[in-house]
Amino acid sequence: MTAARRPLARTLTQRLTLIALGVVALNVVVVGAYYGSDRPALEAEAVADMTDRLGAALEGVILPGNAPVRAIFADHPDAYAYALVDRTGVVIGAMNADLIPPSAADLYADDWITRIDLPQMRRVIAGHEFADRTDGLRVIFVMNADPAGLLRRAYFSELRQHVWAPVLPMAIVLIVASVLLIRRELAPVARAAAWARAIRPGAVTPPPDGDLPAEVADLIEATDRALNRLATALAAETRHAAEAAHALRTPVAVLVARLDALPQGETTDRLRADLAALARTVQQVLAASRTDVLAVPDKMALDLRDAAQAVTAALAPFAYEKGVELALSLPDAPVLARANREGVELALSNLIENAVLHGGPGLVEISVGPALTITVRDHGPGLPAAAGSQLFKAFWRGPAAVPGGTGLGLAIVERLQQAQSGEVSAQNAADGGCQIVLSYQSA
Incomplete structure (x- = not known):
């Protein structure tokens, strides 16, 4: 867990305050030493004070x-x-x-x-x-x-006249003026930080403009150049992954056609299962290549019911082959979320496939709502005790995972959700099975 960082404005203000208080303290010491060593002057001040009090x-x-x-x-x-x-x-x-x-x-x-x-x-x-x-x-x-301490009274009177009255107000004015000046001068740094936080892969985020200090402008320009180089490298990596996955789809389709021509048998069934796992891996590589360029405009509104219906219908034959029934529950009213349809469908497809493969025969429930959520629930053995924070890490697989998987599904889901400013959470249901929830922001 990252420790809370102190704002630079607060640090500078505290140090300036300490300096100002140090100046006041130094004046007290110097003036106090001067007047404390001049007893005749203190006596004259004490006499003047007492005669004034008597006259008044x-x-x-x-x-x-x-x-x-x-x-x-x-x-x-x-x-x-x-x-x-x-x-x-x-x-x-x-x-x-x-x-x-x-x-x-x-x-x-x-x-x-x-x-x-x-x-x-x-x-x-x-x-x-x-x-x-x-x-x-x-x-x-x-x-x-x-x-009665008339000399002491005169001593503090001198301090009040020569230190507290002129120096302390000046120190307060200096501190207040410096706080305002520090905040104003550090405003460009805050703007640069806000720009850096708003940067998302694949999205164009123009750097802040206006009158910026030379140091801040240099930092922004250097960061922008570095980000452009990273974006170019990311685009090349994504393109290569997508090209490789696309190139694999054709030979996989050819192999599937040729397997269909072979006679039924144990060997053929094993080859068909291995080929299906290979096809899912190719699909996951394609999905992973899309997560880094997924864009969600601020005004985009997607009805989560439409995405859930489309994915459930597409995966129903796959689930049927595995002896699993898909049950979809939808609310009557639209559920509008700020989300990318392709991203939602990719994430939901991975969750339903995982539930079908790992939840065992039975029922997989998909429900939209309450609020801006999609929940996938199976009735299998649930999450392994060792899952913890490992669940969404790439290539991590549970000790009892079925053969043929790659451990990419949930990692891809998390990346898709992050790209859409959404969240994904997983837990064991109270009456058995695993429940994974996709959450989105309002449109």
């Missing part, structure tokens, strides 16, 4: 008691502090004011930051004047050791 929570000159930003100062009284100072240096409001140096309130610069390295921690003291206010209100902010 103000109501007039007061920080309300229910402001969410107060939680940081309440949860870490030894690490963070703030003080709101007016233009005259008066502290209007504060939390953890004992952490703020008295001299910090006297600095009137718009923005400033001071860092002090202590034995067990690093202290950051900063001041900021709210630029959007006219009353000169300032905030003094102190951070010791940063247990």
